[in-house]
Amino acid sequence: MAKKSAGILLYRFAGKLEVLLVHPGGPFFRNKDKGSWTVPKGEVMTGEQPFEAALREMKEETGYLPEGDFLALKPIVQKGGKVVLCWAVKGELDVSKITCNTFRIEWPPKSGKMQDFPEVDQARWFSLSEARIYINEQQQPFLQELQQFATVLFNCD
Template sequence: MTVHSAGILLYRLRRPPVDDAGDAPEVEVMIGHMGGPFWASKDTAAWSIPKGEYDPDAESAAAAAVREFREELGVDPPAGPAAELGTFPSSSGKRVTVFVADGAGFTPPEDGFGVFEMEWPPRSGRTATFPEVDRAAWFALEDAREKLVKGQRPVLDALLERLREALD
């Protein structure tokens, strides 16, 4: 059975300094560092688009993406349209549908993130609560490419292509 996931990738265009007037705007994306003990000491390949699983028979990918953004970050995504960027396969077999939205003016939250429970330490019989995301931040595409889990990196290429088409 295929597992479906959906999320929203916010982007913003940063204008170059006035003295670099001919340069194209820099693209930044907002991603979250995954919470929990496994990711706590990792930075490279430990960030993700705010996303989560959904049942396509019960919920649309777009509705799931908004719900998951709110659940993971504790805030609603910016008002305005979100465009479907595509569906991307992950190495686990999951299919991730990603929507993009202009996040200009959006400030990532510093707390209030959603939580999950798991047995911790392993085989202890005790349950601990951890944030789904422990921080969120804006990154230039080059930096985001290093920080994102490998399976989500193709999303950045698709975003860049979409923005190039829109800006031409």
């Protein structure tokens, strides 16, 4: 069975529709930018409901727990076969004040030294056109679906 991740696509209206994306922390993503950003998301644990996992991951990666009317977006499948479920919700987050969990890995490789790195090293609000450039390619459909939703309900782009 394919692994599942769940996440939250936070959006706001600041003169135009904007979405919150996070940049993965750690040495593997240190020099990667365009195409590396993602919705705050993470693995759904055994016995956990995907929506609860999405909320947990949002809190773990940003320190923020959104409330409101959540819109379930269509799941996507990433290159490795992982299914990502996502919910969009309107919210406001000061990206200068995010907090997140850390993870520990051996770094540099084969050095015997263990180091802690933040799961997320930054969060940023993007317009939809900017987000399309920075988001992981497989997550593009989340942006498209949110734009369709916003166009219909809020008469905006």
